[in-house]
Every structure is written in structure tokens, then in C-alpha cells.
Amino acid sequence: MTERDRTPLRAAVLVLGITLVLSVLLSWAHVPSAVLFGSLVGGMAHALTSPRVLALPPWAFRGAQGLVGITIGSLVSLATLASLGPALLPIVVVTLGTVAISLVAGRLLALHGEVSRVTGAFAMIAGGASGVVAVARDLGADDRVVTVVQYLRVFVVLVTMPLVTAAVFHPDHGLGRYTAGDASGRADLAFTAVALVVGLLLARVVRFSTATLLVPLTVAVALGATGWFGEPMVPTVLQWLAYGLIGVQVGLRFTRASLASIARLLPVVLLIIVAMVAATALMGAVLAWLTPVDGLTAYLATTPGGLFAVLATAADSGSDVTYVMAVQLFRLVVILAFTPLLARWLRGRPGR
Template identity: 65%
Template sequence: MTLSANVRGYALILAVTVVTSVALAAVHVPSPVLFGGLVGGIVHALTSPVPLTLPPRVFRLSQAMVGVIIGAGISLSSLSAMGNDAVAIIAVTLGTVLISLGAGRILALRPDVTPVTGAFALIAGGASGVVAIARELGADDRVVTVVQYLRVLIVLITMPVVTALVFHPDHGIGSLDTSNPSDLGQSLAYVVLTLALGLLIARLVPITTSILLGPIVVGAILVSTDWFDAVSVPAVLQWLAYAFIGIQVGLRFTRASLASIARMLPVVTLIILGMIVATAAMGSLLAVLTPVDGLTAYLATTPGGLFAVLATAADSGSDVTYVMAVQLVRLLVILCLTPLLARVLSRRAA
């Protein structure tokens, strides 16, 4: 009886995940498969008396796969292109992190949000990575998931408006190179090697985020070599990783938690809009401290939506490499600081 109920439960989750993912992809919602898995897990959690959970090994592999995906997009040459602007970029990055933490602290004024949850729900950058490790850091991953991707969605909506009204750039100057010259065999070899070495590092380094940082470091090193130049993780593997993470989070929802998160969305939206304004000020500061133009600096400090940001930079003739470098620096700083932030915030709360 239990086995049959489990099978029906997984079938329901699979069906809802697929249908929702396709629908969200059609309207260009970011990370549609992660959201689809989230909805699939929520539907089962709210409609079935039979509790389900993913095996810990499956979830851990999914976390590591997110690190593999991020590592494939890190270009060491882009990071080295920062040159003499490194000090200014790091200063602006830390300023953006402080803005995120301030926004998280405001959210944590609500009695149903802890300081750790507030911080990681609104930390600006690496949404998929933060979601993947939120619960292990002591945060409520349900709140973190919803708020993180609401932030990304609002950034994607406001960015073209700000770009057009404030900077008035020409369009069609360039295009983002999304070609992938590597074959499937090379990409699979990259995934296997990065995953194996990354998991080994995660086992040897007793840090919560090592499950992400290990594959990221290995991946970044491999893609900088001649053997694995311009590889990408096959889409099916990306879908599986994001779906499992979304499902795991969705299965932990209850009617009470869903209602609580829905009630906080208006406040969260206002906080996110405030963050966007504050990070735009960081972009203005970067334009003053460095030789880059205002639009490039704005896009480099936009808190989310990396691929849309890069596409906008290419279309408007901005410095895509510079934008990529600043965004990557913030991503790496956030993933490195999250364990320390979790410990500090937990101690303060205690």
C-alpha cells in the first residue's frame, strides 16, 4: 500500500514538474525547471497524506551539479581582465553584499523570518547556489527559494526599463556568443571529472558550501585549459539537478508556511526594489572610481539575472567581459562568505 502510494506521489510530482516547467519556460521565467520542481513538490505536500523526501545522496549530487554548472561559466581570463580596477570592484562588491544583508535584516524584522533566512533570501547573486545550500546553512529554504527568484524576476523586469530610460543606448551593436564548439563527449567528460574531484574536495574540506565551491573551483580550472575550452553541462543534467532541488524544497511546504510566505511578498517586493536602487548607486560609484562607462557599471552591479545582463551588455555595446568579471567576483565572494555569515547571524539570534 505504501509503495503504491509512493509511486503515485512521485508520478504526480513528475507530471506537475514537467507541465509547470514547460509553461514557465514558454514565458521566459528564470530557472523554469527549478520552479517546476518546486511546484511539483508543493502540490504533493499539500494534497497527499503520504510524506515523501528525496534520498540525501540524490540531493547532494544535485547540489554538486549546480556547482559544476556555475564552474562551466567562470572564465579566469574574464577575472584577470579586471586589471587595475580590482580594488574598486572588490569595494563595490562588498558594498553590494552589505546592502543585501541590510535588506535581509529588514525582512527579519518579521517574527516569522529568522536573521539567517532574511540574509540568504535577499543576498544578491548566485540564486541557484544559495537555494541549494540554504537549509544546511540554517535558513528556511522555502522562503529563500521564493524570495531569491522573485528578486531575479524583478531585476529582469526593471533592467531593460532602466537601461532604456536612463542610458538611451543604441541596440544591435553586438550579440552574446552562446556557441559551444565542444562535443557531447567532451562535455560529459568535463561533468564527470568536475563532479568527482569536486565531491572529493567537499569531503576533505569541512565547510558547508564546499559542496558548491569544490566543483566550481575544479570547473573554473578545467575550462581554462585547452582540453575543456568552452564546455557546457548538457541540458538534461542541468534540468535534473534543478528539478531535484526544487522538489526537495517543495516537499517541505505546508499550508501554513505557504500562506506565511504569500503574506510577506508585498513587503519583500518593496525591499527588492530598494535593493535595486541601492545597487544602482554602487554602479554609479564604480563608474566614478574606474574608467568604465555608466551603463557597463550599472549592468556589472545589477543584483541578478546574469545571462540577461550579459545579453543586454552585448546588445548595447557595453563591455561584456567587464560585466562578467564583476558579476563573477560577487558570486564567488557570496559563496565563500555564506558559512561565516550563517554562523555570525545564528550566534546573534541565539
């Protein structure tokens, strides 16, 4: 049987097999969002080698978006955000400054003839990479470009953060440990099920772009605030499933022409990302100047991505983990809450 004769069953086996193998290998290599990367390549492997169209059912992708929203929502602690207290105004200023840096970076990317303003903005927006990727197409952006650029930024952050931390701040190590947790109990399953069902039902009622992510996210925050489920998290297997479905969906939309186009973008994208990471580090310096917080804590609080690695670094160096978590989550919530308005504004502007 030739590649042109590949049946849907063989195509599904190919996608699933590559996804599983790559996800395991990338997890061993400690690559962030390993399942999303593995599934992205799995979807591409079929899309680039066969003319047969393979697509996920719409309900599966909506469910994946909802699970990503709940995963993000489970991290949002109202008590943690409230702990920002009197530092809220400087944090708002720095957050808006970081968003402005992201938009400038996105506009620079959009100067390239093959990238729209909406795609450039959401490819470069700093924070909530998994959430932005999940809703990129709903917002009118090219989710293929957004996925590649978002996770390239995360990779650059993860590579540069230890170097900057060691070279600039010279912290001690081994002072603490941050554990993200591994949800598997019945309370976590109940929390996820309730948030997903209620969230997706409400999303069908309100009907706005990104509702399938933002409404379950909001429901998850509300449920977490009640304390009924303790400190719940989405079970890891369900997180893997959500990232896998999103990665496959994006990968299946690749063509050889789109892959070549993205490859041509990468040198420019890398330069913009490095400049953006440096500019957000300056935002950290501004935060340290405006508040009593130390320089390392401020730097970690303003890094544009890699949340769990940032929190682990903060704990290991003795920085204020709660402060870092609160600032990072504040920016994430702001970005995800205003993505529909931002997309509408960018689409309504004159020009390409």
C-alpha cells in the same frame, strides 16, 4: 483512491508530471530558471495535498548541489577575472557595498517575526541565486523562503532592467549578441563527470557546510583553467536535472502553514527588493565615477541577478560584455565563498 491514500508511485508521477508541464510552459514564457520553478510547484502539489511524506535520497540532492556548483564554476574564467586589472580596488569596494546592501535588506526582512537572521540574509543576498538556494538549508536557513525571495528578486531585476536601460541610458540596439552556448559534446560530459566525481569525493574529506557545492565549483574552475576540455559547460539536460531535484526537494518541504506565512511576507519583501535594486543601481553609479567605464556598463555590472539576461542586454547595447561578466562573476564567487562564514557569524549573534 483518495488524496490521503496516494501511493509513493502516484505521488512521484504527480510531481514529475507537473514539473514537466510547468517547466515547458515557463520556458516558452522565457521565465528564468523555469525548471526550478516548475519542480518547486510539482513538489508543493504533493506536499500540500497529501500527508504522505515523500523525500529525495540524500545522494540525489548532493549530486544536484554538485552539478549546480559545476555549472557556476564553468562560467568562471580566470582570464576574464584577471582582465579587471587596475579597476580591481573600485570593484572590490562596490562588491562589498552590494553585499552590505544585501545584509541590510536581509536584516529588515528578519524584523518580521517569522524570518530568522540567517534566512533573511540568504534570501536577500545579491547574486548566485541557484547556488544560494541549493545550500540554504545546509547553512541553517529556511530554503522555502530563500527560494521564493531569491527568484522574486531575479524577476524584479529582469522587469526593471530594460526599463532603466531605455529610460536612463538610451542605448542603440542590435550592436552585438551574447550566446550562453548549449553544451552537448563528449568533452562537456567528460568535464562534468570528472568535476562531479572528484568534487564530491573531496567534499566528503573536507566536510564543511556547502562543501558539496563549493568543492565541485572549485574543481570545475581548476579544470577549466587547464584548457583540457576547451571551453566546457555542463550539458543542459544535466543542468535541468539538477535544478529539478533541488526544486522538488524544496517544494516537498512546504506545508499549508509555511505557504501562508510566505504569502504574508510578499508585500514587505517586494518593497525591500525594489529598494535594494535601486540601491545597487547607485553602486553602479559609484563604479562609473571611480573608473573610466561608461554608466550603462557599470549599471549592468552591478545588477543583483539575472546574469544571462544582463549579458545579453550588454551585448545588444554595445556595452563591455567582458567587463560586465567579470564584475558579476567576481561578486558571485565572493558571495559563495563566504556564505559558510556569514552563516556562522549570523547564527552566533545574540538575538532571535
